[in-house]
Amino acid sequence: MSSNDQQRGGVADKALQLVMEMKRNPDVLPPYNADLVRQCQKKIDELFHKNAAVVERMRNGLDHDPSLLQPRLAAMCHIRRCMMAYVNERKNRIRSFRWRYGGALPASVRNALCEAEIQFFNEYSSTLARFQSNLGEAGVNLLLHTAPPKTLFVQVRTLEDYGEFETSDGTQVQLTKDSLHSLPRQDCEMLIRQGVLELVH
Amino acid sequence: MKKPCGKTCFHLLKCDDVPYSIRTVEGWGSVDKIFVELQEQKCNYILINCGATRSLSRLQLPPDSIVYVLDSHRPFHIENVYANEQVHLLINNSEMAELQLPDVDSVIREDSDDEDENDDEDAPYEQQVENVRRRAIRREEMQVWERQRNRILWKYYESTWFSSPSCVTLLELAAEMNKVSAELMWYTSVGLNSAFIDKLISIERYTQICVDRMRPFVNRFMPRNIINQGRVDDLLHITFGRELPLAIYSHWDLYNSMTVNEYFSIKTKNWTQRGDANIRQLLTQLGITLHETKQKFESLPTEQRKLVVDVLEKEMDSSFATFFATLGYCGKLSACDVARAVTLKLEMPRHDSMLDRFQAGKMILQSSITGERQERLHLSHTLTSTCQRALQVSWKSVSAAINQSEIISNGPYYLFTCARAIDEDMLDSRHFLYNTTSFMLSAFASMRKGRTAKPLIAMFPLNGESAGWLVVTGVMPIATIYEDNLIKTCIGRAFERVKKMNPKIRIVDDSFNSDIIRLKSEDRTRFIDLLVHAFEGD
Numbered sequence: 001m002s003s004n005d006q007q008r009g010g011v012a013d014k015a016l017q018l019v020m021e022m023k024r025n026p027d028v029l030p031p032y033n034a035d036l037v038r039q040c041q042k043k044i045d046e047l048f049h050k051n052a053a054v055v056e057r058m059r060n061g062l063d064h065d066p067s068l069l070q071p072r073l074a075a076m077c078h079i080r081r082c083m084m085a086y087v088n089e090r091k092n093r094i095r096s097f098r099w100r101y102g103g104a105l106p107a108s109v110r111n112a113l114c115e116a117e118i119q120f121f122n123e124y125s126s127t128l129a130r131f132q133s134n135l136g137e138a139g140v141n142l143l144l145h146t147a148p149p150k151t152l153f154v155q156v157r158t159l160e161d162y163g164e165f166e167t168s169d170g171t172q173v174q175l176t177k178d179s180l181h182s183l184p185r186q187d188c189e190m191l192i193r194q195g196v197l198e199l200v201h
Numbered sequence: 202m203k204k205p206c207g208k209t210c211f212h213l214l215k216c217d218d219v220p221y222s223i224r225t226v227e228g229w230g231s232v233d234k235i236f237v238e239l240q241e242q243k244c245n246y247i248l249i250n251c252g253a254t255r256s257l258s259r260l261q262l263p264p265d266s267i268v269y270v271l272d273s274h275r276p277f278h279i280e281n282v283y284a285n286e287q288v289h290l291l292i293n294n295s296e297m298a299e300l301q302l303p304d305v306d307s308v309i310r311e312d313s314d315d316e317d318e319n320d321d322e323d324a325p326y327e328q329q330v331e332n333v334r335r336r337a338i339r340r341e342e343m344q345v346w347e348r349q350r351n352r353i354l355w356k357y358y359e360s361t362w363f364s365s366p367s368c369v370t371l372l373e374l375a376a377e378m379n380k381v382s383a384e385l386m387w388y389t390s391v392g393l394n395s396a397f398i399d400k401l402i403s404i405e406r407y408t409q410i411c412v413d414r415m416r417p418f419v420n421r422f423m424p425r426n427i428i429n430q431g432r433v434d435d436l437l438h439i440t441f442g443r444e445l446p447l448a449i450y451s452h453w454d455l456y457n458s459m460t461v462n463e464y465f466s467i468k469t470k471n472w473t474q475r476g477d478a479n480i481r482q483l484l485t486q487l488g489i490t491l492h493e494t495k496q497k498f499e500s501l502p503t504e505q506r507k508l509v510v511d512v513l514e515k516e517m518d519s520s521f522a523t524f525f526a527t528l529g530y531c532g533k534l535s536a537c538d539v540a541r542a543v544t545l546k547l548e549m550p551r552h553d554s555m556l557d558r559f560q561a562g563k564m565i566l567q568s569s570i571t572g573e574r575q576e577r578l579h580l581s582h583t584l585t586s587t588c589q590r591a592l593q594v595s596w597k598s599v600s601a602a603i604n605q606s607e608i609i610s611n612g613p614y615y616l617f618t619c620a621r622a623i624d625e626d627m628l629d630s631r632h633f634l635y636n637t638t639s640f641m642l643s644a645f646a647s648m649r650k651g652r653t654a655k656p657l658i659a660m661f662p663l664n665g666e667s668a669g670w671l672v673v674t675g676v677m678p679i680a681t682i683y684e685d686n687l688i689k690t691c692i693g694r695a696f697e698r699v700k701k702m703n704p705k706i707r708i709v710d711d712s713f714n715s716d717i718i719r720l721k722s723e724d725r726t727r728f729i730d731l732l733v734h735a736f737e738g739d
Contacts, residue, residue: 153220157556171220174239178556180223200560 011047011075014039015082022089029093032114037086040079047072094121098128099143100193143193144186154185156197165191225555226251228711236260247271250367251713256280257288271367273396274713276300276357283309293373296364299687303353310346360689361715363401365410368392372418383422387439387536387570390415390524395540398448400635405686408520411441437570438527445513446521448592449538452584455509456480456494461596463640464517467647472600487512499532528572534580539569541632542583545591548633550626594627595637599644608645610655611729613736614675617641617659618725628661628672631714638676646679653680656692658732662722670709671720673728692716698735699728706731 010016018036051072057064094117097109103125105113113121133139162175167187175181175191180200191197226232232251240261246268253272258280262268270281271291281288283305292300324332372389375381393415397407419441450458459465459480466472469479484494489509493501501509524536547562565583568576601621602608608617617638627633638659646652658675675692682688693715700708706728707721720728 157560167220169220172242173220173222174242176238178225178554180225180556182219182221184220 011043012078012082014043015079018086019082019089022086029090029097029109029112031112032090032117034114037083040083044076044079047076090117091120095124097121098124102143102190103129144189146189149185152184153182154188155180155182155200156188156192157181157200158196159198160196162191162196223559225559227555228713229255230711231555233260236262239263242266245269250274253277253281253290254361254713254715262287271370273363273365273367273401275362275364277302279303279308279354279357291370293365293370299364301357303357307353308350359694360691361693362687362689363396365402365406365414366392366396369410369414373414376417381418381421383437383439384570386415386418386422387437387524387526388566389418390439390536391540391543391566391569394523394536395544398537398540398636399544399632400639400688403686403688404521408522411522415441436529440525440527442522442525443514444521444523444525444535444537445510446517446519447513449541449584449588451498451533451535452538452581453589454495454497455489455513456491457589458498458592459494461592463643466596466599466640467644470647472603472644487516489513526570528570531572531577534569538584538588539566539580541588541591542580544632545587545630546583548630549587549591551629552626590624591627591630591633594624595633595640598623598637599641602641603644603648608641608657612733614655614732615642615645615652615657616729617657619659619661622664623661625663625665628663631712631717634659634661634672634674634717635676638674642676642679654678656736658692660720660725663719667719669722671722671725672717673720674717690716695732695735698738699731702731702734703727 014036018033018040021030021033021036051069054064054066054069058066094113097105098121101109105121110118128142132142158175158177158179158181161177165173165175165187167173167184169184173181173183175196181188181197188197192199224231224235226235232248240263242263243265246266248268248270250272251274252268252270254274254277256278257268257270266287267289268287269289269291277290277300279302281290282302368389369392372381372385375385393407393410396402397404402410422439423441446464447455447458447462460471465480465483469483470476471480473479481491484491489512493505493509498506526534526536526539528534543562543565546565547558549558553561564576565580568580598619598621602617602619605620607620608615610616638657641659642657645657656675656678658673661672663670663672673696675690675695676682677688677690677692682690696708696710696718697715700706700710706724708724708728709719712718
């Protein structure tokens with residue numbers, strides 16, 4: 001390994017940073033770190049070229065040092081794994097957003113996604129919608145009634161200023177912070193999941 | 202908003218699956234704010250225990266909405282009664298006589314001047330003269346009428362009082378709709394008791410309501426045959442019976458409860474140095490051992506408990522009776538004690554948001570009739586900590602006021618200015634203020650003869666966030682307060698007059714109770730002087 005690498009620490013530090021970024025923010029989705037990902041790719045490239053150079057020399061029967069071939073390969077695999085873990089974790093979270101926010105993502109989340117991720121989200125949404133409409137005769141909304149309902153109406157408390165909200169029967173409700181409402185369960189389930197409302201027992 | 206009412210009301214709405222929202226309000230400011238916020242919405246409003254005493258039409262009511270007001274504050278603002286289509290007051294028919302509403306014609310008159318404003322210049326001279334004369338006569342009439350009107354309104358608004366609690370009205374409403382249940386009745390009895398312990402209604406009135414209006418429910422939900430079997434099971438039993446008017450004694454020990462009780466405290470003058478000896482002497486006379494009074498009341502054997510209660514009841518000569526809830530093995534709870542706990546949870550502490558307090562109060566109320574262990578523990582914790590502390594602070598304030606002669610006579614009233622800082626959160630509690638001031642006045646009057654004819658005005662300094670302000674409240678003289686069973690008070694009126702006489706005095710009268718105001722401490726002296734005039738002007 002070159003002295004340059006030693007100064008910077010481990011060879012897979014950047015990759016590890018990616019994984020840690022996800023781990024340190026368990027409840028929010030950090031913006032897609034394109035820069036780090038690119039650096040990781042570059043690292044893999046660099047390692048690959050070094051290995052390629054050694055192999056070249058080997059083929060030509062020149063003087064060479066084969067000791068670092070295997071470690072470099074292992075490092076490349078490791079970096080790749082970290083990157084995949086990063087992408088996978090993001091994918092899972094994006095999927096969970098579909099269940100929490102429905103088809104429309106709030107701006108804060110949308111800004112944290114990259115182009116490809118948004119595309120993934122849209123595809124996932126439409127797949128889910130297709131699946132739902134194929135169930136039964138008229139389709140089933142899987143987002144509703146995740147727990148067996150006991151009453152049609154539930155009492156909820158508003159946790160943040162949300163503004164006007166229209167229930168399915170056309171009643172308009174002003175959701176301001178610290179107020180109690182009794183609303184049809186199916187209408188407010190989404191808002192409960194989003195954390196705007198809280199069930200009151 | 203009083204919780205028991207709310208509970209009943211929500212139950213009714215829930216039965217019909219009507220979507221509703223609850224907003225908690227603390228004063229006029231927040232009512233105003235909510236109406237402004239909801240300007241564009243068309244819905245019906247039910248104001249519970251607020252809103253009747255000031256003109257609602259002067260607030261910005263959202264157009265097309267109807268406001269129903271269920272309020273026990275009296276008197277109603279005259280504009281709420283007559284001049285507004287949007288506002289509906291809900292009251293019991295039997296109360297109409299008590300209200301002494303003035304006639305419509307004597308207080309409200311349509312302006313009819315504009316018709317002859319456009320006197321044409323071309324009219325003959327005689328007619329113009331005639332017109333002028335007619336207008337002069339009308340103006341004269343108008344002035345007479347206005348003077349008359351002011352007199353009538355003055356009399357009408359002179360004093361404020363509380364009618365029967367709103368929860369009783371709601372319970373009757375529920376019964377009318379055939380949706381009444383034992384739980385609702387329990388909530389109502391707690392609400393009724395809370396009005397009594399807050400000193401909003403007199404004992405006669407309380408008993409009258411128990412007898413007249415609660416009787417049908419008592420008969421319905423307390424079948425005698427079940428009680429007489431004396432079986433203990435997991436069911437909820439509500440009973441009605443005599444009770445000592447000693448605060449939370451069954452969750453405390455008798456000694457402490459008697460110390461802070463108004464009757465015993467005044468009888469033994471236990472704020473003096475001889476106080477302790479006096480209490481012991483009294484106990485000896487009654488034949489109660491110290492051992493009995495100093496241990497937890499609950500841990501006394503049942504027979505002994507009964508005996509002691511009998512003796513004390515005879516001594517206090519009270520006719521107080523209340524409701525009890527028995528739930529399985531959880532022990533008996535009196536509605537009076539629960540009411541104390543709920544009231545204090547609802548009014549304290551200030552730093553919690555109103556909705557949090559509302560929820561806390563609701564939980565306490567619910568826990569009194571549900572058997573869940575955690576909730577029961579919470580209830581008993583409230584009773585043993587918050588309620589006991591409130592009672593002790595109240596007693597300590599009274600004893601300090603009398604020992605250090607902090608009460609001075611100032612012209613037509615007695616003035617008390619609290620020198621020590623009292624626990625901040627207590628001062629926001631109406632329950633605490635009303636009880637402390639009336640206790641103080643009775644204690645003060647008991648020290649010497651001839652102190653029953655003047656009202657007491659009490660001032661408590663605030664600290665912390667609202668430092669520099671005083672909470673001012675007052676009680677009517679002992680000699681007159683019980684004149685008509687309604688506990689009428691004109692203190693609020695006097696405060697209003699002071700404000701009118703000198704608008705520069707910084708007074709915040711946001712409270713629904715006009716006799717609790719906040720006053721900037723720098724304006725204190727001016728306020729005191731003007732109050733003298735206000736009382737003398739009466």
